[in-house]
Amino acid sequence: MKIPYPIFSDQKILVLEKNDSQRTTLIMYLKVIGVGTVVEAANGHQALALLDGNAQEFDFTICDLRMDGMDGIEFLRAAPRAKIGRVIFSSAVDDELLSSAEEIVRGYGIRLSGRLSKPIDFLYLKSLISPVLNPQKAEYVYRKRLQFQCWTKEDLSIALRRGQFVPYFQPKLDFLTGAPVGVEILARWMHPDHGVIAPSQFIPLMESAGLIDQLTEDLLCNALGCTKKWYSDRPEISISINASPLTLENIAIPNRWLAIVNAHQVNPERITIEVTETALPKNYRGLLESVTRLHMHGFSLSLDDFGTGYSSLQQLSQMPFNEVKVDQSFIAAARKYKRSTVILRSMVDLAKKLHLRTVAEGIEYETDVTLFQELGFDVGQGFHFAKPMSGEDLVRWLLIEKMTPRRVPNVISIPNISQLAKPDRGHKAFMWG
Structure with a gap:
């Protein structure tokens, strides 16, 4: 029986996973969560062909790193940025190698949402794509964002x-x-x-x-x-x-x-x-x-x-x-x-x-x-x-x-000012912040 999570019904997610069993599990979990559209591919070449022939943009792409023919990094380098949305790595590689992969992908201008270890944890998967459990994802998924403009x-x-x-x-x-x-x-x-x-x-x-x-x-x-x-x-x-x-x-x-x-x-x-x-x-x-x-x-x-x-x-x-x-x-x-x-x-x-x-x-x-x-x-x-x-x-x-009284040497007593200002968290930039 499907658990009702209506907040996910408008989401579109691309699942790119080499292993048939893992891919089936991921798709099942996403359907149980209530994700409206789930599209699958078994390797990078299939995914690129799918994106090339599909006009829709995905909110998230769950991407396996180790795949035959075209690995996850190669796929993300070639994939159209506007269509893949935020990326979640699904991989069993060690942390340091995964960290290097994340740094490479950020260099492509791709936004990363997190990483899933295998076997897949249902609740953690839900937290990565949930606008309720993760407000940062909500800002990405549901807020109408200004695309990069080539200002004159x-x-x-x-x-x-x-x-x-x-x-x-x-x-x-x-x-x-x-x-x-x-x-x-x-x-x-x-x-x-x-x-x-x-x-x-x-x-x-x-x-x-x-x-x-x-x-x-x-x-x-x-x-x-x-x-x-x-x-x-x-x-x-x-x-x-x-x-x-x-x-x-x-x-x-x-x-x-x-x-x-x-x-x-x-x-x-x-x-x-x-x-x-x-x-x-x-x-x-x-x-x-x-x-x-x-x-x-x-x-x-x-x-x-x-x-x-x-x-x-x-x-x-x-x-x-x-x-x-x-x-x-x-x-x-x-x-x-x-x-x-x-x-x-x-x-x-x-x-x-x-x-x-x-x-x-x-x-x-x-x-x-x-x-x-x-x-x-x-x-x-x-x-x-x-x-x-x-x-x-x-x-x-x-x-x-x-x-506000201070505690020395710990500074965590400084008040949170989020009520006073809500600027774009953005990425580090000139005046850059």
């Missing part, structure tokens, strides 16, 4: 002129005291027709269109204006802003940014420039001059996404950084793999020997706090502490935080 330069220019790009702020907390020590400025596009657009939708286009300098300066001006509402009361909280190497290679930038900061009567020592390798600079000498002069004028410098960029160690040796910010991919991997923990510990040891502050981004769970305290990180940033929020919500968050 004119679209972006008009949005800049109309002030549609606004700063959001995400707090950074000291691991030892639990106190906020800074906020990162993150860009959001308040589109009149499409609502809030995540930075991944427009930052690369801004860079290629030559508009990234103007966006950065507009956000800096707006953010400094917002800080007037709390800066005098919380002078210990710094502001950090991401800067593309394409912006920093312009040797006129230090004077322009110093003029902006002075006009807002803010001490440059309270501002950190996060150098983010979203693109390779054409003029490395100009980049080096800009960051050196900014540091001479009092700005702090942070090497963002440390360990993942084109030349992190080279930059660390040549540029006057005060801080390294470890990419959240390392943070996520350290939750599961000892090897990643060893790498993180080495990063922290290197930073301490160079007298650099260490920031861990992507802190999402209470257990992360304990782990990264033990590894020796100085500062944490992530959804466990607070989501990115508007300037008005930040003022309220700081007020609540100030009135």
Whole structure:
């Protein structure tokens, strides 16, 4: 007898599984759950042919990795992104190999929903596709999402002129005291027709269109204006802003940014420039001059996404950084793999020997706090502490935080601000968050 789960009735799922028995079990489970449409394929070639001849888009694709002729990674590389939806790996390979496969597939621009071990666990399968049990999946499956737009330069220019790009702020907390020590400025596009657009939708286009300098300066001006509402009361909280190497290679930038900061009567020592390798600079000498002069004028410098960029160690040796910010991919991997923990510990040891502050981004769970305290990180940033929020919500968050007793060294008593702001979780991007 079918168990009624009406919330699944509109879902469409593609099952790609080599083993006949496993495929039959998966299909049976999905039908019991109440999934409206289930389509099956025994190998990658069959699945590609099916997608080629089928106009419908799937919400999820459950994909076996080990298949004859065309394995799961090959299939996902060739599959049309718009049709396969989120991907759930179904595999018996070991965790480290599966983790490598996930990293490869993310590089294809595919969204992963989770992994199923064999034999299949019915309840876990249900949780992966359930909009009730997993709100993140609900946002994907049921929210009408804006597809990636190829905005024109004119679209972006008009949005800049109309002030549609606004700063959001995400707090950074000291691991030892639990106190906020800074906020990162993150860009959001308040589109009149499409609502809030995540930075991944427009930052690369801004860079290629030559508009990234103007966006950065507009956000800096707006953010400094917002800080007037709390800066005098919380002078210990710094502001950090991401800067593309394409912006920093312009040797006129230090004077322009110093003029902006002075006009807002803010001490440059309270501002950190996060150098983010979203693109390779054409003029490395100009980049080096800009960051050196900014540091001479009092700005702090942070090497963002440390360990993942084109030349992190080279930059660390040549540029006057005060801080390294470890990419959240390392943070996520350290939750599961000892090897990643060893790498993180080495990063922290290197930073301490160079007298650099260490920031861990992507802190999402209470257990992360304990782990990264033990590894020796100085500062944490992530959804466990607070989501990115508007300037008005930040003022309220700081007020609540100030009135909330802290527990040392554990910082989990910091209030959850999800009621105050509901930005797109998105992926890490410029102003990028």
